[in-house]
Amino acid sequence: MRRLLVLGAGTAGTMVVNKLRRRLPSANWRITVVEPGDQHFYQPGYLFLPFGAYAPRQxxxxxxxLIAGGVELIRGEVDRVVPADGEVRLCDGRTLPYDYLVIATGVTPRPDQTPGMLDGGQWRKTIFDFYTYDGAVxxxxxxxxxxxxxxxxHITDMPIKCPVAPLEFAFLVDDYFRQRGRRDRVELVYATPLPGAFTKPVASARLGTMxxxxxxxxxxxxLVEQIKGKSLISYDEREIPFDLLVTVPLNMGADFVARSGLGxxxxLVPVDRHTFRSKAYGNIFALGDAADLPTSKAGSVAHFAAEVFTGNFLEHIDGRPMTGSFDGHANCFVESGGGKALLIDFNYDTEPLPGTYPLPAVGPFRLLTEAPVNHWGKLAFRWMYWNLLLPGRPIPLPAHMSMAGKHLPAGKD
Ligand SMILES: Cc1cc2nc3c(=O)[nH]c(=O)nc-3n(C[C@H](O)[C@H](O)[C@H](O)COP(=O)(O)OP(=O)(O)OC[C@H]3O[C@@H](n4cnc5c(N)ncnc54)[C@H](O)[C@@H]3O)c2cc1C
Known part of the structure; x- marks a missing residue:
């Protein structure tokens, strides 16, 4: 019996075990996933909780x-991976051997990493986050x-998961106070470690204008150095006072990754950016936010990556070369308030461009343009997540980014 062990039953871990359970015969393959919690959170929904647009139960x-029958789900927290012994040790003392290991333990917000954020007496009084369920509620x-x-x-530092989420929050909070007739009493500031609104030039200009x-x-x-009372202080000694701070704390991979010498x-686990294979160990892979991929940390990336990984893994265990090559494909709806959203679609080499998606001219989604159809797409994504993506069902969107429907800026064609 060969053993595939997956760490973390979040977005990536759940998709991978469900996809592979269908493809690997139960007589020959034991698939196990380890997860500390007994609840799965749809994190894109956290954006809507502060505005009452989603109820927490949704x-x-x-x-x-959410885990397919025939997959062993172990409730436990990983303490460390011991690659030399081919085993994973859990915090409760149990040991799990593996032939192949997938690390899918994501990243978590770490307010403890910025002096004064968690320990300055203001946490959940005047300092909040919406990157956790409790914080968003x-x-x-x-x-x-x-x-x-x-x-x-405020964004503490990059990379963060869903790098457009703080922008979406800024647009939605503007809309929220407008609708309540309080906008003229609220001064809104967007403090970012980036030189502009977003990482890529065309999108950054568009989102900056918005x-x-x-x-x-x-x-x-x-770049925040510390929080003193109700002020953010940067390394270059700028000070931003606040009455209410909505921060995205530093996002970090799980501590066991460091303890295992893997991060x-x-x-974050250094991997080959096309195959997700650990640069240090041939039988270890990292998927989703846990990997150090130079693309956005997003559920969409985890989904496209899981598609490529599944095909590759089946080749790899047969002793064949892995032929799938992930291109960094990411797409994200960017909620902009007033029942509209933008869509961005990009990969390692191509920045978000205007146009239509997935079909040229027809769309229905509009790239880098505010439109109600994109907002409806964002809301429909929750249904897709629970019913198609997590179960590992095929959806008619290619894992690789397509240039069809995209318009190159003048002078670049
Ligand atoms: C506010 C917000 C908005 C977002 N919006 C979008 C969006 O619109 N579109 C989009 O595509 N993405 C969005 N994302 C990002 C998306 O949710 C993540 O990129 C995605 O969930 C990553 O999947 P993952 O499996 O890598 O990590 P996760 O889904 O975070 O799963 C990691 C799992 O590992 C487990 N784990 C952690 N440590 C251990 C340990 N020591 N032992 C065992 N298990 C462990 C955790 O409990 C968790 O279940 C958003 C995220 C946030 C926070």
């Missing part, structure tokens, strides 16, 4: 109900109570 399902009350003053939306149109002041190149300084 973003949670029991983990067991608590923020709903804080926004409801916020009657005026300076609200700062911030300007909404009178959201941008504080670029802002970089953010506990």
């Amino acid at each position: 973003v949670v399902k029991p983990t067991r109900s 608590a923020l709903a009350d804080a926004l409801d109570r916020f009657d005026g003053g300076r609200l700062v939306v 911030l300007d149109e909404r009178k959201i002041a941008v504080e670029p190149d802002f 970089n300084e953010l506990n």
Whole structure:
């Protein structure tokens, strides 16, 4: 019996075990997934919780109900991987041997990494996050109570999962206060370590204009060193006072990755960016946010990556070369308020461009353009996530990015 062990039953881990259970005969293959929690959270839904647009129950399902029959689900927390022995040790002392290991333990917000963020007496009083379920739920009350003053939306450092989510939050919070007649009493500031609104030039210009149109002041190149009372202080000694801070803390991979000697300084696993294979060990792979891939950390990336990985893995265990090559394909709806959203679609080599997706001219989705259809696409994504993506069912979107429907900026064709 050969053993595939997957660490983490989040987006990537769940998709991979469900896909591979169908392809690997149960008589020859034991598939096990390890997960500490008994609930699976739909993280893109966290964006909507502070505004009351989703009820908390809409973003949670029991983990067991999402894992295919024939996959062993072990409730436990990984303490370390011991590659030399081909085994994983859990915090409760259990040991799990593997022939092949997939690390899919994601990244988590770490407010403890910025002095004054968690330990300055302001956490969940005037400092909130929406990157955790509890944080997003608590923020709903804080926004409801916020009657005026300076609200700062802040990113600690890159990379973060869903790098457009803080922008979406800024657009939605502007809309939220407008609808409640409180916008003129709220000063909105967007503090980012990036030189502009986003990482890639064409999208950054478009999204930057949208911030300007909404009178959201941008504080670029802002790298926070510490939080003192109710002020963010940067390394270059700029100070941004706030009445309410909505921060995205440093995102880090799981600590066991560092303890196992498998990670970089953010506990991300260095992998081949086309095959997800660990650069250090031939029988270890990392999928989803846990990997150090130079593309967005996003559920869409985990999905496209899982498609490529599944085919490759079947070749690899047969002793054949892996022929699939992941191109960094990512797509994300960017909610912009007022029942509209943009869509961005890109990969390692091509930045987000205007046009239509997935079909040329027809769309129906509009790239880098605000449209109601994109907003409906974003809302429909939750249904797709639970019913198609997590079960590992095929969907009619190719894993590789296509140039069909995209318009190159003038002078680049
Ligand atoms: C606010 C917000 C909005 C987002 N919006 C979008 C969006 O619109 N579109 C999009 O595509 N993506 C979006 N994302 C990103 C998306 O949710 C993640 O990229 C995706 O969930 C990554 O999947 P993953 O499997 O790598 O990690 P996760 O889904 O985070 O799963 C990791 C799993 O590993 C488990 N784990 C951690 N440590 C251990 C351990 N020591 N032992 C065992 N198990 C462990 C965790 O409990 C968890 O279940 C958003 C994320 C956030 C926070």
